Amino acid sequence: MSNSSNTVVGLLAGTVIGATLGILFAPDKGVKTRKRISEEALHARDKIVETASDLTEQVASTVSSKKETLDEQLEDVVSNVSHKAEDVISTLEKKLKELKEQNKKLQKSA
Template sequence: MSNSSNTIVGLLAGTVIGATLGILFAPDKGTKTRRRISDEALSVKGRIVETASEFSDKVSSSVSSKKETLDAQLENVVSNVSHKAEDVISTLEKKLHELKEKNKKLQKPA
């Protein structure tokens, strides 16, 4: 887990614990206390869902961006390799032509 996700989890846990302890130690009737705990739990659930959604969007955006960068880099590598292969083939063709010329000079006329 990254530091930002650890921080988010820590903040949410602290919020839940603090709110629960505050409600439990408040001088109210049991029904009011239970209702407040329920309301606070729903509120925290909503914040967790919202935070998780934002985190998911950030991760998705980051992954998409990295994929596009990787695709571009891969395309550049393939293009460079293709150019290098053409250079090698051209050099080999020249060498083959030179060797054929040398071979012709070495052969005796028939």
């Protein structure tokens, strides 16, 4: 997890703990206190779900971006290798042609 993710999780946990302690120590009836704790727990759950969803989207976006970059780099490498292979083949063909000509000259002189 990144530092910002850890910070968000820490803030959420601190908020939940603080709200719960505040409710527990407030001078209220048990029924009201339990209701407030329940409401705060539901609110915290919603926040955690929202944060998890945001983190999931960020990770998916980052992975997608990195995959596209990797695909582009791989395509460039393949293209460069293909061009280099063509250059090598062309050079070998020229060299073969020169050797054939030298061979013809040697056979005529022999």
